[in-house]
Amino acid sequence: MDWKLELVPIPVSDVERAKRFYSEQVGFVVDHDMCIGDAARIVQLTPPGSDCSIVIGAGAGVTDVPPGSVQGLQLVVSDIAAARAQLIERGVPAGPVQHLEDGGMADGPGGAWNSFVYFSDPDGNGWALQERPVED
Structure with missing residues (x-):
């Protein structure tokens, strides 16, 4: 039996602002934007190429x-x-490319699976980009 992670809830204070950030600036696809009566509004977005979405x-x-x-x-x-250049071009304040070295972060790319860029959404939810080696 497969157990697939398909949806991760992200807590935000302003749904419309967060929707614009994730879709227009980060580049996620808006899958659904629906209201359930007056009780709830749900927006599901998916990163390009991902099988897992956020809500x-x-x-x-x-x-x-x-x-x-x-x-x-x-x-x-x-x-x-x-990927970092795309974020910067779209107005996302992304950090520099960094890698783990001697127990801390150092500037510049690292070896296989050891290059990261960090950014946050407007509410402060924290994200990392990680580079996958070409051979994987």
Whole structure:
């Protein structure tokens, strides 16, 4: 039996602002944007090429954790420099390319699976890009 992670709730304070950020700036595809009566609004977005989506929203059933409290979300890309350039071009304040070295972060790309770029959404939910080696 497969167990697939397909949806991750992201707590936000302003659904419309978050939808614009994730779709227009980060480049996620808007899969659904629906209201369930007056009780809830649910927006599902998916990163290009991913089988896992995020959901943002307001009202009952989306998430009970405070906006900005989710950290460590990770996207894997084939070209970290190009992905960072896309974020910067779209107005996302992304950090420099870094790698783990001697127990801390150092500037510049590292070896296989060891190149990262960090950014946050407008509420402070933290994301990382990680470069996947070409041979994988």
